[in-house]
Amino acid sequence: MLRERAFAAVYDAMLGPAERVFLAERRAQLVGEASGSVLEIGAGTGLNLEHYRLAEHLVAAEPSEAMRAKLAPKAGTCAVPVEFIAAGADDLPYPDAHFDTVVSTLVLCTVPKLPAALAEVFRVLRPGGELRFLEHVRGVGSLAEWQDRWLPLWKWFGVGCHPNRDTEAAIRAGGFEVEEIEHWDAPGPIGIVRPQIQGVARRPAG
Ligand SMILES: C[S@@+](CC[C@H](N)C(=O)[O-])C[C@H]1O[C@@H](n2cnc3c(N)ncnc32)[C@H](O)[C@@H]1O
Incomplete structure (x- = not known):
């Protein structure tokens, strides 16, 4: 798809300012x-690869061919053994x-069916295993209304990205125990993706 190829082509440059100000540090x-055997879903252009330190083995899964074309050349930036696969989180x-x-x-924000993707993540995690997440999410009040209004255009521009998902609620509804969560506002001019969450959710051990 042309839009997918264009998105992949500009992705690293588009995120560059955010990476420099806060994203790279959060990644x-x-x-x-x-740690351990790690799966990264929707690995995109591979902006996380350089940050792995403790993983014994990493599988970087990415369904978009255009994104994978950017991802594979970054294998050399990854300090742990990495394998790339073509697969969606669902x-x-x-x-x-x-x-x-x-x-x-x-x-x-981008998987077409969030509950289905989380169910699949839950399935492949061992009991007691961790989902480590960093996501932009639904705001409150008038911001949430703006996110709903902008959804069609944003989804088109962001190749499926929803600015208005309550991802924390979906993670909890998926059976995960949210162990750590930080709610914070990303700096920068694009208000509808400002509310963010970062944390760790666990598949219950029992
Ligand atoms: C905004 S990009 C994020 C890329 C990368 N994770 C990052 O942090 O920069 C969203 C990614 O989700 C991928 N994606 C789309 N549908 C997906 C699905 N069903 N399962 C997993 N990833 C998907 C897209 O191809 C894209 O690479």
């Missing part, structure tokens, strides 16, 4: 602690309880 915090080619950790950054 490093979140991803640097991902259909992961792994048995139950296969991974210790799943990482999602700016992806749960």
Whole structure:
């Protein structure tokens, strides 16, 4: 799809200012602690790869061919063994309880069916395993109304991105225990993606 190719082509440049001001540091915090056998869903152009330190093995899954074309050349930036696969979060080619950790950054806004993707993430995580997330989310009051109004245009421009998802509620509804969560406002001019969450949710051990 032309729009998908254009998005992949401009993605790193588009995120550049945010990466420099806050995103790279947040990626490093979140991803640097991902350990054991790790799956990253919607790995995009690979902006997280350089931040892995503790993973024994990383699978970077990405359904878009255009994004994967940007991702694979960044393999050299990753300090842990990495493998790339073509797969969406809603259909992961792994048995139950296969991974210790799943990482999602700016992806749960884009998966077409959020509950289905979270159910699949839950399935492939071992009991007690971690979902480490960094996502922009639904705001409150008039901001949420603006997010709803902008949805069609934003989704078109962002190739499926929803600015108005209550991702924390969806994670909890998916059976995860939210262990750590920070709600914060990203700096910058684009208000509708300002509310963000970062944290760790666990598949219950029992
Ligand atoms: C905004 S980008 C985020 C990329 C990367 N995770 C990051 O932090 O920069 C959203 C990504 O989700 C991917 N995506 C789209 N549908 C998906 C699905 N069903 N499962 C997993 N990822 C998906 C897109 O191809 C894109 O790479």
